[in-house]
Amino acid sequence: MNSTKYKGLLKGSLQIIILKLLQNNDRMYGYEITQVVKEITNGEILLTEGALYPALHKLEKEGLLTASVELVDNRARKYYALSEKGRAKVKVKLNETKSFMGNLALLLNLNPKMA
Amino acid sequence: MNSTKYKGLLKGSLQIIILKLLQNNDRMYGYEITQVVKEITNGEILLTEGALYPALHKLEKEGLLTASVELVDNRARKYYALSEKGRAKVKVKLNETKSFMGNLALLLNLNPKMA
DNA sequence: TCTATATACATAAGATTCTTATATATTATA
DNA sequence: TATAATATATAAGAATCTTATGTATATAGA
Numbered sequence: 441m442n443s444t445k446y447k448g449l450l451k452g453s454l455q456i457i458i459l460k461l462l463q464n465n466d467r468m469y470g471y472e473i474t475q476v477v478k479e480i481t482n483g484e485i486l487l488t489e490g491a492l493y494p495a496l497h498k499l500e501k502e503g504l505l506t507a508s509v510e511l512v513d514n515r516a517r518k519y520y521a522l523s524e525k526g527r528a529k530v531k532v533k534l535n536e537t538k539s540f541m542g543n544l545a546l547l548l549n550l551n552p553k554m555a
Numbered sequence: 556m557n558s559t560k561y562k563g564l565l566k567g568s569l570q571i572i573i574l575k576l577l578q579n580n581d582r583m584y585g586y587e588i589t590q591v592v593k594e595i596t597n598g599e600i601l602l603t604e605g606a607l608y609p610a611l612h613k614l615e616k617e618g619l620l621t622a623s624v625e626l627v628d629n630r631a632r633k634y635y636a637l638s639e640k641g642r643a644k645v646k647v648k649l650n651e652t653k654s655f656m657g658n659l660a661l662l663l664n665l666n667p668k669m670a
Numbered sequence: 671t672c673t674a675t676a677t678a679c680a681t682a683a684g685a686t687t688c689t690t691a692t693a694t695a696t697t698a699t700a
Numbered sequence: 701t702a703t704a705a706t707a708t709a710t711a712a713g714a715a716t717c718t719t720a721t722g723t724a725t726a727t728a729g730a
Contacts, residue, residue, distance in 0.1 A: 451566035
């Protein structure tokens with residue numbers, strides 16, 4: 441994952457970001473994911489292709505995502521969606537992430553009202 | 556960093572955890588850091604030596620920490636403390652981490668009251 | 671018209687950070 | 701007397717990222 445502001449910070453969050461967006465959106469393609477993340481975070485988290493595409497391939501390989509290519513304006517788009525297995529996984533991963541962020545907030549004295 | 560619950564989750568947070576603890580505590584030694592983190596997080600975040608010691612060495616090499624060895628009960632302890640440079644760095648890193656966690660919470664719909 | 675930007679995907683090389691395993695040594699506990 | 705706790709350290713390998721490159725089409729501007 442990339443961003444000018446958070447260089448190298450909190451690796452390992454890309455997976456859950458992808459999974460969560462697909463939990464909300466039914467189906468999305470890679471480039472769309474980069475744009476949505478950029479919008480939601482006001483340009484503060486900028487995903488790089490070098491991180492995103494391998495991550496999508498891995499999730500697909502693990503059976504958490506299904507993929508289907510479509511031609512739009514003569515350009516290929518690869519749409520991803522959560523599989524059954526993927527839908528179950530998001531829930532588990534989200535809870536883990538929430539819990540971890542709560543603990544991290546505790547360690548950093550960040551007043552973890554979010555817990 | 557290690558923990559049974561968050562396998563491989565959120566790499567890159569170890570540095571700021573160390574720096575923040577040293578901002579609160581003046582000086583600490585490695586083993587002490589593992590114990591404090593374990594206590595604060597109710598055993599949910601367990602640092603491994605393989606991650607902690609190299610991280611401490613790196614921070615020292617970068618000039619953010621100073622180290623001094625002491626003998627306690629005939630056992631060597633290596634105490635670390637923030638340097639001038641380290642004290643400045645913690646503030647910057649803490650703000651980055653806070654900001655990142657806010658954005659992550661946004662992306663994950665975690666009701667980011669903490670922001 | 672041509673050039674740059676946006677859209678869209680992909681991969682390879684290298685860096686960083688972690689896990690797992692091993693090693694050493696002293697003290698306390700069962 | 702053996703095991704756990706205390707205390708530090710490093711090496712091999714895995715995972716995830718950054719940076720760079722490559723391909724290709726569509727659109728907007730000069």
